[in-house]
Amino acid sequence: MRLDNINKTYHNKLNDVHVLKDLNFTLNTVGLTFIIGKSGSGKTTLLNILAGRDHDYTGTMILEGNVEYVEQEYNLMESLSVFDNLFMLCKDKEMIDLKLKQFGLFEHKDKKVKKLSTGQKKRVQVLKCLLSQPDLLICDEPTAALDAANSKLVMEALKEAGKNIPVLIVSHDKALCNQYASRICKLENGYISEDKIISEQKEYHLKQSRKINRPVKEYLYLIKKMIISRPGDSLIKAVIMSLLIFSLYAGINFFSSVSGKSDAKYKWTTGENLLITIGNEENKSDENKTAESYQVVEPIYSTYDFYTKQDVQNVLNEVDEVIGYRAGWDTGIYDWSIYLPMYTYDEAKKVLETADPKRPSTQKLAASIELFESEGGPEHEIRNEKIFVYFYGYNGFKDCAGYYPNDLIGTSIYFNNLFYLDMVVYQMKNDYQFSLLYGNQMKSDDEIIISLTVADELLSNESVSSYEDLIGKELDLVDGSWHPYEYFKTQDPLKKGNNEESYFSCKIVGITDYKNNYENQVYLRNGVYDKWIEENYQMNPKYLEYQYAYYLIDPESNSDEISSKIDEISASTDSHYVSYASNEKSSQEYNNPILYWGISMIMIILVIMVMIGYEILSNRRLKKEGQIIKEAGYKAKRITFMIEGISIITGVIVWLILLQPLIEKINEIAFRYEYSEILTFNLSDFGISIILAIIIMLLIKGISYEIRIRRN
Structure with a gap:
């Protein structure tokens, strides 16, 4: 390390303060070099320049090799265990265990850093720096807030490291300086006023420069540990991403289909x-x-x-x-x-x-x-x-x-031997596919699909409690007109058993996702009802x-x-x-799709605001973690986006499982309150919403990352 004519001035409103004045300093020998000085002498300013946090100075600074810093603020990932913090830098597990024992930390190996005492954190920080095999170790008050026993442990470790590499310690503790220093530099009024060599040390020769390329498996291991160690954060990210995907899906689905498909479904409701x-x-x-x-x-x-x-x-x-x-x-x-x-x-x-x-x-x-x-x-x-x-x-x-x-308007449903309901029967082309709220399409002549209007009427029967319960139930269609005694075995056409020929039994296999305001509709396959009526009336x-x-x-x-x-x-x-029903009536009565789309846009904006707010709240932690990750040889941006990618994947999986049932439930509630269909299940819209969610996430994360980099 070499500093040539370093000058640093703070520009205040009233005056300029010249903190460092033509400071020159060289460090190229092993051992412990102390920089001491009173408060205000420029120690902190010099340390900020050495650490690369302050670039607003004049002069030349040369730092060669791998430089590590032991700062007063613990440069550790609080949510990870002691072992995982060290494993980020050193992949030799035996070496880690050995050093942990030397520092009296082995029993805390699997404990999260945030649960350690101040002294324990300081020792982990020093150990972490030593395990990175630095060419130069810079320490800012390494024994601050430590008791005597912990101070001795830390200083002995630094002394041991100083046998092989240069160690620069900024401190005001003269006792430590006198006990451990091989060189003492006194900083006074912005320059080094005294440079005293206590013991001659050999010159340090830089190791061959090594470029760290972390393999994918190490990235995945670290990401796994980061996610597991902070489940709340991971859950919040997944929830936010899921909400964003759903909000975007709702907006796209409203925009692309509400005015078309839902309007079409509403035509069923009005009879258009x-x-x-x-x-x-x-x-x-x-x-x-x-x-x-x-x-x-x-x-x-x-x-x-x-x-x-x-x-x-x-x-x-x-x-x-x-x-x-x-x-x-x-x-x-x-x-x-x-x-x-x-x-x-x-x-x-x-x-x-x-x-x-x-x-x-x-x-x-x-x-x-x-x-x-x-x-x-x-x-x-x-x-x-x-x-x-x-x-x-x-x-x-x-x-x-x-x-x-036969008067088809008078045909009735006979349900569970208790319930009668007037309805009309439509015979559908066999290849027609209904839009269903529950159940499946008709495949045989003894199956029937009922409208949501009929389903709601049947739900008033105490024997069923939900739409799902109706699926698979048997219905008997009963001719509603009066039948003479001469033709039927009994004058009571609703007395099953004596008059079975007046019934057509069928099984409910589906419920439409729309209502009929003007009549109670049920649906059979083509020709099925005609055949029954013709046989029943001998036509x-x-x-x-x-x-x-x-x-x-x-x-x-x-x-x-x-x-x-x-x-x-x-x-x-x-x-x-x-x-x-006239088209004008339908258009006037139909729920305005713009209202739905506006609601979805508000949802999207709110979710994005929550995402930005959470990013701001997490910014300080992310900045610190990004620096730690970078110092460990990882690419912080890659880690960030891989974690966000997992959040997206989680959101996608969640919605692949929940989206269709949720849409059905939303529409069910809407129908219950006389609204038309709100959402439809569409994989194409779902794919577009995922792409847009990724773009929004990349923009927010990218901007946040650039802000953190610029502030550094």
Whole structure:
């Protein structure tokens, strides 16, 4: 070591203080060289320059070889054990054990440094410096805060080291100086006023310079020890990184899918993806219109078209956007026996007076009026009373099997022998994949998927407590219309066992992740429900004409365009298809995706602020540890980013396990409070969120690291 004309000045507001003045000093011999001086003589300033902490000086300083510093502040990693602190520098475990015994520290080998006493820490620090095989050892008050016994241990160790290398000790302890010094330099008023050699020492020759390249396994060992030794810090980093990944995922997922996919799911809720028929404007019936205004010489089919099974099949085959349907009859709209809307008593009599009496429809109507009169009609002079006429004579049924046609709107669920629920059944194309909250897709004809609306109704039954419990439960679909005694074995169609043919049993395999505000929907595979109804009512499929045929379409498609396609295929003349709910309504009622995205952005900002705040709080410790790691021959930046990489990997693993269940739970809560789907599971979005999290982490860590380097 050589110092030539070193000058150091502190510039204060009032004046300049010249601390070191043309200081010259050379150290190239082994032994213990003491620099002593009173407080304010410049010892600390000189030490800061020698340690490389102060570069604001003039003159020349030459330091050659491996220089180690024993400072008053313990340059140790507090969370690591004594052994691990030493093992960072020396990989010879036997040598470490030997030195620990010499310093009286062997019994504390596995103890964390932060649990040691002041004297023990000082001895570990000195031992650490000696194990690094330095060419020059600089000590700042090596016995400060030590008792006599510990002071002697430290000084004896330094004396032993001084036999082979130069040891420079800055101290104000004259007793130690007189006892151990081989050379004494007195610092006074900024320069060395006295340089006294106590005993001649041999000249020190530098060892061959060695460059330390730590292998990957040593990096991994150190990282493992650092993570294990500070589990709280590791957990906090993993949690912050996990929150950042999730916040980014939520933001990306909201941005990419809420306005599209969730809006599509909301169409299920409002019925915008359900196409129904309405009568053409010019043909709509008027409740105030009398019977005289109808041409009754031909059967009147009201204002709606009828649909054959082939019509329905053509739509399913030719319109890819159609994913399901339901078709049937509604006695509340039509009276099939005369193919007319509901008639009042007075109007029916006028029809009979003007109609062809040979037509079967008028014959049935006449019989119905006679029955009405015979049961008290004339006595009460009932007027404007709607007349229902039995369903006999329709060729779609075999042998007059039923009094009324099946009304699908009245179909019910029979659950756990206790619970009944009106619902509607849609038959879905077999290749359609539902978006499910729980369960799986249908694979066989005895399986059913229910909407979240139906699931919530079933949860009111005390026998089940959660959505998961519904999966695998058996449902019985029951025709809700009245069944005559002549056809069924009992007049009570809900009494299972005596009337099993009126049931269709199936197993719940899935629950959709959306609700239906307008009806209770359940879903079967294509044709399954038709087959059951046709067998149950002894129908002739080739003669069937459905009173209505409603279609579910892919919510991503345009309802107006699909309606036009179906009208064309069905050759509609008296009615046309429209969406159950208007797009304007859906758009107004739909949860604003910008609100969700804004919430996710706030989450991201908050997590980043927490990350920055934690980085600031950890900065002092990281600065110290970075210096220790660097002095041990490791690359501090590499260590830092490898640890952060582990945090990212931990976060990724956590979310790979928890993300989908968490999304399902979030959506379940949202549905319960009448919100639409908030998040969807998307691996692509997850990958993008990981990449962004890495970029943000690198920016924050990189900036923090550069700040620490510049401050050094």
